[in-house]
Amino acid sequence: MTRSIEFWFEFxxxxxxxxxxxxxxxxxxRGVAVHWRPFLLGPVFTAQGWDTSPFNIYKxxxxxxxxxxxxxxxxxxxPFRRLPESGPGAFPQNGLMAARMALIGLNEGWGEDFTRKVYSAEFAHGKDIADAGLLERLAVMAGAGPDVLARAQAQSNKDRLKANVEEAFRLGIFGAPSFIVNGELYWGDDRLEDALDAAVA
Known part of the structure; x- marks a missing residue:
C-alpha cells in the first residue's frame, strides 16, 4: 500500500x-508521498458566517x-514578516490567482516549487500575492511557460479549483493547513507529524 498524505493549503x-x-x-x-491540494478558505468562512479570517474577527x-x-x-x-492590517497585501491576502496557477503547476511538475515561492514572497518578504505580474514571474522561475496566466484563467481550470473547494467541504475541512490520511482529517501545522505518523502506521 502506498503511504501518502493529502496536503490541503490556502495561500x-x-x-x-x-x-x-x-x-x-x-x-x-518517513517514506510518505505528498499530494498538494490548493483550495480557498473564503467559501469555508462564508459558510460559517464570517466575512474575513477569524484571526481578524477575534483580535x-x-x-x-x-x-x-x-x-x-x-x-x-x-524568515517571517507580519502582514499589514489594511491596504495592499493586507492579511488575509487574496490567493485566488495563485491557487489557479498552482493547479496547473502541480499537473506539470513545477507547482510545489511555485507554491513555496509564493509563500516566501508573501510571508518572508511581505509581497502582495494578488499581483498577477509577481505570480507570473514566480511561475516562470519555477518552470512554467509564458502563457501560464492565460491558462490559469481558462474556465476548465477555474472549475478544477471550484471542485477542490467542494471536495474540501465534503471532507469536513474548515481551516488550513489540513491533512487527509486514509479518510482521517488532521488540522494545523502542529498536526503534520501526527498525520505523517498515521500514514506509516
Missing part, C-alpha cells in the same frame, strides 16, 4: 506557509497567531 493562510516549506522533507524522511486570537507564527518560524529556521 492566504499563515500556518500553511510553515507547512509548505517543510512538508516534503518531513514526508520523505486576541489574531495577536496570538502573529506571535506564535514568529516563534514557530524561528523554530523552523524560516
Amino acid at each position: 492566504g493562510s499563515t500556518y500553511s506557509y510553515l507547512t509548505a516549506m517543510r512538508i516534503e522533507d518531513a514526508a520523505a524522511a 486576541a486570537k489574531g495577536e496570538y497567531m502573529w506571535r506564535d507564527m514568529a516563534r514557530r518560524a524561528t523554530r523552523y529556521g524560516l
Whole structure:
C-alpha cells in the first residue's frame, strides 16, 4: 500500500506557509508521498458566517497567531514578516490567482516549487500575492511557460479549483493547513507529524 498524505493549503493562510516549506522533507524522511491540494478558505468562512479570517474577527486570537507564527518560524529556521492590517497585501491576502496557477503547476511538475515561492514572497518578504505580474514571474522561475496566466484563467481550470473547494467541504475541512490520511482529517501545522505518523502506521 502506498503511504501518502493529502496536503490541503490556502495561500492566504499563515500556518500553511510553515507547512509548505517543510512538508516534503518531513514526508520523505518517513517514506510518505505528498499530494498538494490548493483550495480557498473564503467559501469555508462564508459558510460559517464570517466575512474575513477569524484571526481578524477575534483580535486576541489574531495577536496570538502573529506571535506564535514568529516563534514557530524561528523554530523552523524560516524568515517571517507580519502582514499589514489594511491596504495592499493586507492579511488575509487574496490567493485566488495563485491557487489557479498552482493547479496547473502541480499537473506539470513545477507547482510545489511555485507554491513555496509564493509563500516566501508573501510571508518572508511581505509581497502582495494578488499581483498577477509577481505570480507570473514566480511561475516562470519555477518552470512554467509564458502563457501560464492565460491558462490559469481558462474556465476548465477555474472549475478544477471550484471542485477542490467542494471536495474540501465534503471532507469536513474548515481551516488550513489540513491533512487527509486514509479518510482521517488532521488540522494545523502542529498536526503534520501526527498525520505523517498515521500514514506509516
